[in-house]
Amino acid sequence: MLQITIASAVALSDEQKKKLETGMQKKHPQEELSFVYQLQPQLLGGLSVSMAGKLYDASVRARLNQLAAKL
Amino acid sequence: MEIQLTQIIFQIINFGVVLGALTYFVYKPVLKLLNDRREKVAAAAAAAGEVMQEKEELERVREKTLVKASQKAKKIEDDAKREAREQAKAILDQAKAEMTARENKFNAELTKMKKEELKKNEAMIKQAAVLMAEKVLGQAIDAKKHQKLIDEQIDQVIESL
Amino acid sequence: MAASLHVSISAETILNFFGLEISNSIFTSLIVSFFLVGFALYFRSQFRHTDKPSALQNFVEMIVESLYNFVHFITENHKKSALFFPIIATFFIFIVLNNYLGLFPGVGYVMVQEQHISQSDLSTQAMASTAPAETAVPVTEVAEGEHATEETTDASVTHDETADSGEGSALHKAVPLMRAATADLNTTLALAIISVVLTQVFGVSHLGLAYFKKFIDFSSPIGFFVGILEMILETAKIVSFAFRLFGNIFAGEVLLAVMTYLVGVLVPAPFYALELFVGFIQGLVFSMLTLLFFNLATKGHHEEEHEVAQA
DSSP states (O other): OEEEEEEESSOOOHHHHHHHHHHHHHHSSSSOEEEEEEEOGGGOSSEEEEETTEEEEOOHHHHHHHHHHHO | OOOOHHHHHHHHHHHHHHHHHHIIIIIHHHHHHHHHHHHHHHHHHHHHHHHHHHHHHHHHHHHHHHHHHHHHHHHHHHHHHHHHHHHHHHHHHHHHHHHHHHHHHHHHHHHHHHHHHHHHHHHHHHHHHHHHHHHHHHHHOOHHHHHHHHHHHHHHHHHHO | OOOOEEEESSOOEEEEETTEEEEHHHHHHHHHHHHHHHHHHHHHHHOOOSSSOOHHHHHHHHHHHHHHHHHHHHHOOHHHHHHHHHHHHHHHHHHHHHHHHHHSTTTTTSEEEOOOOHHHHHTHHHHHSSSOOGGGOSEEEEOSSSOOOOOOOOTTOOOHHHHHHTTTSOOOOEEESOOOGGGSHHHHHHHHHHHHHHHHHHHHHHHGGGGGGGTOOOSOHHHHHHHHHHHHHHHHHHHHHHHHHHHHHHHHHHHHHHHHHHHOSSTTHHHHHHHHHHHHHHHHHHHHHHHHHHHHHHSOHHHHHHHHHHO
């Protein structure tokens, strides 16, 4: 079973959740996916999704960090 | 005019007696005294002359020694001066070197500190900038934009993960 | 009574001493001699061999030293100086003192009775007015007030006045008690003889018999002649010494006596000073000439010619 953690600044709507879950399931049909939704205002916006060690952080904060690092 | 032999003879004897008396009682002692005195004076003068010569000799020796001594003294003085000067110079140089080293160290530290400060400042500015951006963003992103963002990203997420 | 002028060329007798006549000049000279001998004895007793002499000794030293240097200046030879000095010094002192004693106040004025030799005494009366006594030969006596008859200087002078007074007894004349010894020819002759004789003696003692080669020179006729002249010269020296001294002093005496007699005491005063000067000079001259002749005689004959030529 794979856990997917989804962190966001604001709560996702149900539609969004559905979309996401469906999409992921389609990508990993064999797996049993578990979705955990976290509310993290400090992300400021966007999503930060981690799954089995892989992370896809598209949050605004992440981008800010990147910016900060470039400075 | 009358010339009497007896009288002449008498006067001759008379003179003879006076001559004898004066010679024996006056001339001999006085001349001896004068002679002795002259010899004493000559001896004294000779002795004085000798003393003068010795004195001159001593003077010359003294002069020579004095000159030598003063030469030595001068040499010592010069050596000492030279040494002192050299030492002073060495000390001075050392001091200068130290000073320069310290200065450099100081400058280096200063520069380091400045850099660090700068970096800190940079860091702070960055932080401040990010914080500002955060704040701004936090406030600028309203609910609609949030949803929009999320929507966009969902697809990407699905794609990447 | 005015003083009388008394001038006499020869000395007069004042005392008869066991047949010896003592003239007034001999008397004076004896005074000087006694004084000098006495002084010598006194000096001897006072003499100290020291560098701080008494005033008297200092004075004597001064005189002796000056005279010795004077002698030495001429001889330039210590041996000769030591030999000549006593004689020269004594000549000088003796003559000057005698000269000065003649100038002493009272000398020539204090009078005594003249004494004659016993010879003339015995035959007084006979000889009194004609043959003058030996010691009273040429007497010029000018007596003021007394009618001075013949003022003559002839040998056979008269003694008219005196013959008047003491007839039958010895001639009495007032003569001076004292008279400068050097104003007596006897004295000066004595001194001159001593000087010249000593010159010859010294010559012989220093040069041996060669000294007489001065007088006896057979090398050439002219030499011989010169030798004779030298002999005459020596005798002439005696005469010259004697008369020089005698003439100066005696003439001085006469000068002073006449001046004082004529003019009083003040005017002759400068002449008195002159006589002091003359007395000193004559003593010096006598001594110096004697010294020169001594020195000449003791030098070699060859040098003498140069010296004589210079003199």
